[in-house]
Amino acid sequence: MRAAGDFSDAYKSHKLASESFENIGDHARAVISTLDAGIDLAAAGDISAAKQNLEPAIKSSIGVESRDVELLERVVAKESEARIALASILWDNNEKQQAESNLGEVSERCFVNA
Numbered sequence: 855m856r857a858a859g860d861f862s863d864a865y866k867s868h869k870l871a872s873e874s875f876e877n878i879g880d881h882a883r884a885v886i887s888t889l890d891a892g893i894d895l896a897a898a899g900d901i902s903a904a905k906q907n908l909e910p911a912i913k914s915s916i917g918v919e920s921r922d923v924e925l926l927e928r929v930v931a932k933e934s935e936a937r938i939a940l941a942s943i944l945w946d947n948n949e950k951q952q953a954e955s956n957l958g959e960v961s962e963r964c965f966v967n968a
Contacts, residue, residue: 861898865891882920882929889915889936896939901947908940934960 855864872887892908915933920926937956944953 861894865894886932889932893939
């Protein structure tokens with residue numbers, strides 16, 4: 855749906871996926887789906903809803919545990935993507951300090967620890 859440009863339906867699908875993953879105890883994939891849902895809202899231009907979804911979704915990604923290293927890499931990558939989407943929204947909303955903080959966090963988590 856996202857590839858077709860239907861961000862509203864993509865958001866709904868990602869929220870449903872997140873709830874479903876959480877119901878079966880797969881917290882890492884639930885977090886990834888929640889982050890994707892926020893990214894969908896940002897892409898749709900729903901700035902207020904995107905901020906309301908992305909900020910707690912990003913916080914929920916911290917401390918995700920799994921023995922699957924590749925899955926944890928996906929969580930970190932998706933968190934970074936979500937932070938970039940949030941930074942873009944914040945920058946456009948003239949909240950430049952918070953935008954730069956999110957971009958700095960992406961740099962720190964992805965490049966310093968690489």
